[in-house]
Structure formats: structure tokens, C-alpha cells
Amino acid sequence: VQVVESGGGVVQPGRSLKVSCEVSGLTFKNYAMNWVRQAPGKGLEWVAVISYDGSSEYYADSVKGRFSVSRDNSRDTVYLQMNSLRVDDTALYYCASGSKMVRGVPIYWGPGTLVNVS
Amino acid sequence: SYVLTQPPSVSVAPGQTARITCEGDNLKNQVAHWYLQRPGQAPVVVVYDNVDRLSATPDRVSGSKSGNTATLTIGGVEAGDEGDYYCQVWDNVSDQWVFGGGTKLTVL
Numbered sequence: 001v002q003v004v005e006s007g008g009g010v011v012q013p014g015r016s017l018k019v020s021c022e023v024s025g026l027t028f029k030n031y032a033m034n035w036v037r038q039a040p041g042k043g044l045e046w047v048a049v050i051s052y053d054g055s056s057e058y059y060a061d062s063v064k065g066r067f068s069v070s071r072d073n074s075r076d077t078v079y080l081q082m083n084s085l086r087v088d089d090t091a092l093y094y095c096a097s098g099s100k101m102v103r104g105v106p107i108y109w110g111p112g113t114l115v116n117v118s
Numbered sequence: 119s120y121v122l123t124q125p126p127s128v129s130v131a132p133g134q135t136a137r138i139t140c141e142g143d144n145l146k147n148q149v150a151h152w153y154l155q156r157p158g159q160a161p162v163v164v165v166y167d168n169v170d171r172l173s174a175t176p177d178r179v180s181g182s183k184s185g186n187t188a189t190l191t192i193g194g195v196e197a198g199d200e201g202d203y204y205c206q207v208w209d210n211v212s213d214q215w216v217f218g219g220g221t222k223l224t225v226l
Contacts, residue, residue: 034215036161044153044161044204046215058213061119094160103208103215105151107172109160 001025001108005095008113016083019113021095028076029053032102035069035080037091038112047093049102050078058102063089085117120144120209122218129224136192138221140205143186148207150188152181155220156201164203165190197225 007019021033035047048059048069057069068081078095092114096106123141130136140150150168153161163172165181168188178193192199205218 036215036217043202043220044155044206044217046206046217049215060214061212098163105163105166105206107163107166109162111160 003095003097003108003110005093005110005113008093008115010116010118011085013085013087013117015085016081017085017115018079018081019093019115021078021080021110023076023078023095023097023108026097026108029073030100031097032099032104033069033071033078034096034106035078036094036096036106036109037089037115038094039088039091042091045091048080051102052100056102082115085115087117089115090117091115120207120212120214120216122205122207122216124203124205124218124221126219127222127224129226130195131226132195132197134195136195136199136223138190138192138203138205138223140188140190140218141186142207142216144209144211145183145186145188145207148209150181150183151206152188152190153204153206154199154201155204161204192223195223195225199223200225 002024005021034049050069066084071078092112094112096109098107152165155161168183
């Protein structure tokens with residue numbers, strides 16, 4: 001299984017950015033997909049999860065109303081749309097999966113994509 | 119919001135046993151997973167569903183849970199076990215994943 005995030009970069013506070021995650025080696029449409037972030041020198045913070053069919057989404061309180069997760073099962077890709085970005089959103093953003101259930105343990109992780117809000 | 123508490127650091131000599139705890143007010147009703155993150159790398163699951171190991175996890179690593187405390191035990195600690203360990207649960211009340219603050223394991 002390969003998980004590859006992309007789309008990170010430098011963005012000004014208040015602006016938007018959309019990052020992507022492409023998965024191969026598994027039947028993507030059967031897996032819930034998570035986004036997890038890690039600020040420099042800090043611990044892991046879960047951001048969002050989307051169900052295998054896109055019918056359900058759940059968010060961390062810190063991003064609710066600003067971030068939106070979506071997926072395209074025809075492209076084996078999940079997205080994270082980040083709006084109204086703040087300096088404290090600066091982090092390495094990981095994409096992770098491992099189960100059809102949103103509460104299933106994510107065992108497949110990508111290397112992450114870095115988002116720098118400054 | 120739900121909080122998982124881990125000790126910031128644990129230090130053990132090579133060959134000894136390391137125990138890393140994870141406490142949560144409702145952990146007795148939740149399923150805990152454990153990750154190891156080595157510097158510059160993505161996290162890797164070492165124990166899931168409280169006690170199960172992935173095939174890549176050595177037998178000397180085990181998970182347990184008693185009441186509101188989950189414990190990751192690493193026997194015969196080696197230098198390669200160093201890194202940051204995180205516990206994680208799905209909180210049914212908020213419908214959110216929650217991570218512990220992480221524990222840095224140092225092999226003396």
C-alpha cells in the first residue's frame with residue numbers, strides 16, 4: 001500500500017489551501033480516510049475523517065467550520081480543503097487509512113505534506 | 119474535549135522493560151491503539167485494539183488495559199525502540215479520534 005500526500009506549501013494567514021492524498025495498493029472505495037497533522041516539535045493531532053463512501057465526515061474542534069474533507073473514489077484520492085488558515089495550522093499533514101469504519105485503526109500512513117502558514 | 123494522558127518521557131537501560139501508560143476517563147469503554155514515531159518518519163502502529171500486534175511488531179512488545187489505563191510494555195528494550203509513542207482512541211461521545219500527548223522513550 002502506498003499513500004502519497006501533495007499540495008502543501010507556504011500560504012498567508014486567512015487564505016486557503018487544498019491538499020491531496022492518493023492511495024494505491026488497496027481498494028480505495030472500501031476504506032475510510034483520515035487526516036492527521038503534526039506541528040513542528042509537537043505531538044500528533046487528528047484533523048478529520050471521511051467514510052468510505054463519503055457519506056459521513058467528522059472533524060476536530062480546532063478545524064470545524066474551516067476545513068472540509070472530501071474524496072473522489074474514481075481517482076483513489078482524498079482531499080482536505082483548508083480555509084481561513086491560521087499560523088497555528090502550520091504542520092506536517094498526514095493522510096492515513098486502514099479500515100472501512102471511520103473508527104477503525106489507521107495503519108497505512110503517508111510521509112506527509114508540509115503546510116506553512118506565514 | 120476528551121483527553122488522554124501519557125507521561126512525557128520514559129527512560130530505561132538496554133535489556134530492561136519499558137512501560138508506557140495512557141489514561142483516560144472513559145478508557146475502560148474504549149479501544150486503544152499505540153503508535154511509534156521515529157524522528158523524521160511517519161507513525162507506525164505497534165499495537166491495535168488494546169492488545170493485538172501487527173505482523174511487524176516484535177513479540178516483546180505488548181499492550182494491555184486495566185480500567186481507565188492502557189499500557190504498552192516493551193521487554194528487552196533495544197536502541198531501535200527509541201522514539202515517540204502515542205496512544206489513540208475513538209471517542210464515541212464526540213465522534214472524534216483522540217491522541218495522547220506522546221511519550222518519548224529513551225534507551226540509556
